[in-house]
Amino acid sequence: MKPSPSSSEDSGIKLRDHVYDGIQEYDQRLPNWWLNTLYGAIIFWVVYWFVYMIAGIMPTDGAQVDAEMARVAAVKMASSIDVTNDDTFWNMSNNGVFVDAGKQTFNSLCVACHLPSMRGKSENPTAVGPDLTDTAWIHGGTPKEVYHTASKGILDKGMPAWEPVLGQKKTAEVVAYILSHHKKGELITVQEANK
Amino acid sequence: MSFGKPSFDSRPKNENPKSKIAKARPAPVRDSVTTINADGSHHALFPADVHGRFTSWRRYSAYLLIGLYLLLPWIPINGYPAVFLDLAERRFHFFGFMLAAQDVWLLFFGVSGLGFALFFLTALFGRLWCGWACPQTVFLDHIYRRIERWIDGDAPERRALKAAPMTANKFTRRVAKHFLYIVASLIITHLFLAYFVSIPKLWLYLHEAPGEHWAAFLFVFIYAGLLYFNFAWFREQLCIVICPYGRLQSALTDDHTVVIGYDATRGEPRGRLGTPEAGACIDCNRCVQVCPTGIDIRHGLQLECIGCSACIDACDDVMTKVERPTGLIRYDSHQGLMGETTRWIRPRTILYGVLLLIGATVAAFAFSTVKPASFLVYRMSGAAYFVGANEVRDQFMVRLVNKRTVPATFTISTEGLPTGVRQSGFNSAVTLEALTESVSPLVLLIDRKDYTGPFKFTVKVSAAEPAFTLSREIEFMGPDARLLEEEDHEKGIKR
Numbered sequence: 208m209k210p211s212p213s214s215s216e217d218s219g220i221k222l223r224d225h226v227y228d229g230i231q232e233y234d235q236r237l238p239n240w241w242l243n244t245l246y247g248a249i250i251f252w253v254v255y256w257f258v259y260m261i262a263g264i265m266p267t268d269g270a271q272v273d274a275e276m277a278r279v280a281a282v283k284m285a286s287s288i289d290v291t292n293d294d295t296f297w298n299m300s301n302n303g304v305f306v307d308a309g310k311q312t313f314n315s316l317c318v319a320c321h322l323p324s325m326r327g328k329s330e331n332p333t334a335v336g337p338d339l340t341d342t343a344w345i346h347g348g349t350p351k352e353v354y355h356t357a358s359k360g361i362l363d364k365g366m367p368a369w370e371p372v373l374g375q376k377k378t379a380e381v382v383a384y385i386l387s388h389h390k391k392g393e394l395i396t397v398q399e400a401n402k
Numbered sequence: 403m404s405f406g407k408p409s410f411d412s413r414p415k416n417e418n419p420k421s422k423i424a425k426a427r428p429a430p431v432r433d434s435v436t437t438i439n440a441d442g443s444h445h446a447l448f449p450a451d452v453h454g455r456f457t458s459w460r461r462y463s464a465y466l467l468i469g470l471y472l473l474l475p476w477i478p479i480n481g482y483p484a485v486f487l488d489l490a491e492r493r494f495h496f497f498g499f500m501l502a503a504q505d506v507w508l509l510f511f512g513v514s515g516l517g518f519a520l521f522f523l524t525a526l527f528g529r530l531w532c533g534w535a536c537p538q539t540v541f542l543d544h545i546y547r548r549i550e551r552w553i554d555g556d557a558p559e560r561r562a563l564k565a566a567p568m569t570a571n572k573f574t575r576r577v578a579k580h581f582l583y584i585v586a587s588l589i590i591t592h593l594f595l596a597y598f599v600s601i602p603k604l605w606l607y608l609h610e611a612p613g614e615h616w617a618a619f620l621f622v623f624i625y626a627g628l629l630y631f632n633f634a635w636f637r638e639q640l641c642i643v644i645c646p647y648g649r650l651q652s653a654l655t656d657d658h659t660v661v662i663g664y665d666a667t668r669g670e671p672r673g674r675l676g677t678p679e680a681g682a683c684i685d686c687n688r689c690v691q692v693c694p695t696g697i698d699i700r701h702g703l704q705l706e707c708i709g710c711s712a713c714i715d716a717c718d719d720v721m722t723k724v725e726r727p728t729g730l731i732r733y734d735s736h737q738g739l740m741g742e743t744t745r746w747i748r749p750r751t752i753l754y755g756v757l758l759l760i761g762a763t764v765a766a767f768a769f770s771t772v773k774p775a776s777f778l779v780y781r782m783s784g785a786a787y788f789v790g791a792n793e794v795r796d797q798f799m800v801r802l803v804n805k806r807t808v809p810a811t812f813t814i815s816t817e818g819l820p821t822g823v824r825q826s827g828f829n830s831a832v833t834l835e836a837l838t839e840s841v842s843p844l845v846l847l848i849d850r851k852d853y854t855g856p857f858k859f860t861v862k863v864s865a866a867e868p869a870f871t872l873s874r875e876i877e878f879m880g881p882d883a884r885l886l887e888e889e890d891h892e893k894g895i896k897r
Contacts, residue, residue, distance in 0.1 A: 220433045235434055236442040238643060240636075319797075319826055319843035335795060335826050335845055365788040365797055372783075372841070 287375055290358075296350030299379065300386035309384030312377050316369075325388060335365065340388045348395035354382045429690075432704060436696030437638055446564070447638065449547075450557040450691040454715025463534060464544040471537075472589075475596040481807065487598050491837070493805075502805040504776045511765035518758040520647070524654040525750050527733075528661035532648065533709035538632075538640055543694070543710070545586050546633040553579040557691065580634065587629040591622050638695040642706050649705065654754075657736040658745045662709055664689075664700040664731050665739050675724060682730050688720050689713035689731055699731055774806040779861045779874045782843065787879045794853050794880045798844040800861060804834035810865055814842070817873075818859040822852030846878060850890060855883040 221234040258264045266274070288295055299305040314323060320336030321327045329338035337345055346356045358378045360368035370378050430436045437445045477484040479498040486495040492503035501508060523530055533539060553575050554560045566572055595618060596604045612619040632640060641648055655661065665682075673680025683700070690698045692713060695706040699713045711733070718728040735744040782797040789795075804810050811833045816825065826845040834840055844861070856879050864871040880886075 220431065233433065236438070236440065238438045238444065238639065239442040240444065240639070241643065242442065315840065316843055319845045333793075333824070333826075333847070335847065360784065362784040365782075365784060365795060367782050367784050367797070 288379060290354050290375070290379065291351050293350040296354065296379070296382055296386055297391045299383035300389075302383070305380050305383040306387045308377070309380035309382070309387075312373065312381050313384050317381065320365075325385065339385050342389075342393055342395045344395055344397050347397060350382060350386055353385060354379065357382055430693075430696055430698040430701070432701045435642055435706065437642065444635070444639070445696070447694065447696050448557040448561045448564075449694045449712070450688070450716075451551070452692040452712045452716045452719075454718055456711035457715045460534060460711065461544060464540045467535065467540050468544065472593055475593060475601050483596075483600055485597060486600055488600070489598050493837070500774075500805065500807070501772065502776070502803070504803065504805070505772055508765075508768055508772070511761065511768060515758075515761050515765055518754065518761050521654055522751070522754040522758045524651060525656070525659060525754050526746070528655055528659050528703075529648070529651055529707065529709035532641065533711060536708075538645075539708060539710065541586075541590065541629075542633055542637060546583060549582045549586065550579060553582070580630075583634050584626070584630055587626040587633070588622070590629055591626040594625065595622060638706070638708075641708050642695060648708070652705065655703075656748075656750060658748055660733050660735050660738070660744065661703050662699060662707060662711060662714060662731065663703065663734055663736065663739045665729070665734075666700070667739070667741055669700070669730050682721070682726050684720065684724060686720055688716040692716040703736070773870050773872055774804070774868065775810065775812065775863065775865065775870075775872065776803045776805060777801060777812075777863045777872055777874070779844070779876045787881070789850075789881060789886070793847045793849050794886075795845065795847045796878045796880070798846070798861075798876065800842045800844050800863075801839065802832055802834060802842070802863065803839040804837065807836045809833060809835050812863050812865045814844070815862045815864070816844075816846075816859055817862055818857075819846070820848070820852070820854070820857055823848045823878075848878075848880075850886055850895075853880060853883055853886060856880050 223232040223234045225232070259267055313321075313325070317325075317336075320334065321339055322330055322334055322336070324330050325339045327334045327336040327338045329341065342348070344352075346352065346361060356366065358368065358370035358375070360366045362368070369381070373381070437447060439445050474485045475483045479495075482495040482498075482500070484495075484497050488494065494501040494505075520531060550560070554563055563572060563575070592604060592608075595607075599607070599618065607615045607618050668681060669683035670681045671679070672683040672685040675684055689700065690696075690713075692715075693699070694710060694712065695708060697704050697706045699707065713731050714733070717731040721728045721730055738744045778801045779798050780801070782799050784797070787794060787796050800814055802812055802814075804812075811831055814830050814832060824847055826847060832840055832842060856877055858875055858877050860873050860875050862871055862873045
């Protein structure tokens with residue numbers, strides 16, 4: 208579009224000297240508010256650089272993440288149970304709240320292989336999972352061993368690791384539900400048989 | 403866009419009785435923005451009052467839009483506000499229709515549909531959106547400028563007040579005006595927040611210490627501050643310099659697009675009443691005085707024009723007074739203003755119309771297929787498949803999400819399984835509470851003798867009321883059937 212002839216002479220509109228293919232360029236000032244956003248960004252950068260990188264007044268993003276992760280770990284530790292202590296699980300297995308919660312999880316997930324009765328192959332030879340109610344165990348029968356099996360899984364046999372899915376609390380509840388079918392001090396056997 | 407208009411000097415001549423105003427306000431030229439001075443400072447405009455049919459209609463539609471904006475979060479539909487973008491729950495309610503986070507891909511149609519609708523509308527009618535429906539114009543013209551008009555008076559009074567030294571009267575008026583600006587900004591901001599958190603929650607936020615909900619508090623503070631700055635000072639700069647849509651205009655319109663234009667054939671040459679040989683334009687400059695972006699519409703279509711139609715009403719008013727036909731400035735295409743016929747159906751409108759139609763059709767289909775649940779089937783962690791003494795086994799997980807706000811029972815079934823495949827301990831019915839999800843295992847076994855290799859099958863989820871079915875295909879994986887047969891043969895297992 209050609210500049211309207213009414214303007215270029217006396218209305219303060221300036222044109223740059225260069226001409227390319229007959230095209231000229233206006234020489235007008237940017238709005239001051241626009242320039243101020245640029246100057247503001249420069250000032251922000253200097254202040255940011257000084258505060259975070261030089262003076263260390265504010266913690267860097269990395270330090271903030273580390274602090275937050277440490278806080279998360281502390282909360283986790285404070286609310287976690289000692290999974291190496293057999294008595295913890297036996298106590299849980301006598302607590303109706305834990306057992307009921309564990310039963311709910313068991314019935315929505317574990318039943319696919321171990322059946323609702325928890326008796327697995329003992330009840331139905333074509334079931335996938337072994338019997339969890341008898342005293343014969345394949346991968347260890349102490350509470351902490353049962354917890355280990357449930358949380359880490361037996362991957363080559365198809366038992367998934369449940370702790371990453373359920374978390375420690377729910378996994379422990381399931382173990383409590385299983386232990387509620389057992390008695391503390393009962394005789395257990397460990398056999399590498401294909402039950 | 404052709405700008406082949408006759409060139410003329412529109413600046414008021416010295417003998418023009420309006421020269422006083424001309425001095426206070428530089429005559430608009432087409433090559434620079436009126437509201438940016440030569441030194442880069444902002445030139446504040448004092449648009450004059452205007453009355454007329456378009457002004458009235460624009461006011462009514464603006465009140466309707468403002469009313470809608472303020473009321474939508476208060477109107478409950480199916481237990482949720484009419485429009486509620488629940489960011490905390492990641493659920494989006496539109497007039498009883500609910501979308502979950504899983505449906506966000508539909509946003510594509512919202513954005514592209516808005517784009518195509520704007521393309522189509524602009525090709526036909528220019529910047530109708532800017533003048534009539536854009537929140538910037540609606541809030542500015544019908545809330546903030548009304549406050550300004552009420553406190554500071556009409557355009558000459560406002561200009562005089564600005565030039566006057568600070569007195570107790572001026573100070574009081576300034577405080578009152580800016581106080582009302584801030585109140586309006588706060589109301590708009592709070593309602594905006596209500597779209598995302600709902601009115602009851604907003605009420606709760608308002609009654610607790612700012613520290614309890616510091617993010618919401620900070621948002622209101624910053625957003626209201628931006629609105630205040632925008633509507634008190636920045637105003638037309640947003641439309642002229644920042645808004646990308648104003649810039650798209652020139653690519654979307656052509657000579658047949660209906661815009662606001664000046665009929666130069668009828669108007670030129672300008673001359674005051676009584677001038678012999680003069681055209682219809684009496685060069686009264688009313689159209690310039692009422693313009694909220696400070697342009698002279700007689701220079702033709704310009705990027706600053708937001709299509710507010712103030713100049714149409716101003717000119718019609720003057721033409722009626724001097725007993726000449728109205729419509730010297732009117733909604734018309736460039737062709738129409740040149741005395742030609744406007745072509746409505748042309749390649750551009752056909753193309754934009756077809757794009758809009760395709761988009762609308764696909765969007766209607768996509769929205770109609772949104773189901774009140776979503777589900778996924780995936781392999782359980784661990785090995786892809788397990789080969790036991792008697793069988794081959796695959797383990798899957800079925801993840802179900804009830805996207806509705808009421809409990810629902812879903813039936814999971816499988817289809818296309820070869821004979822001999824059985825499911826282990828599988829719960830086919832799953833009842834889910836409102837807005838919850840579940841994961842259920844799906845374990846499939848097949849006897850070694852029946853196994854003939856990997857196969858694909860379908861998992862289906864269905865529910866009654868509303869009845870719908872979702873299905874996913876997944877593969878049952880396993881070893882090469884021949885290798886399995888050879889192994890059995892070597893071991894002497896009967897098949």
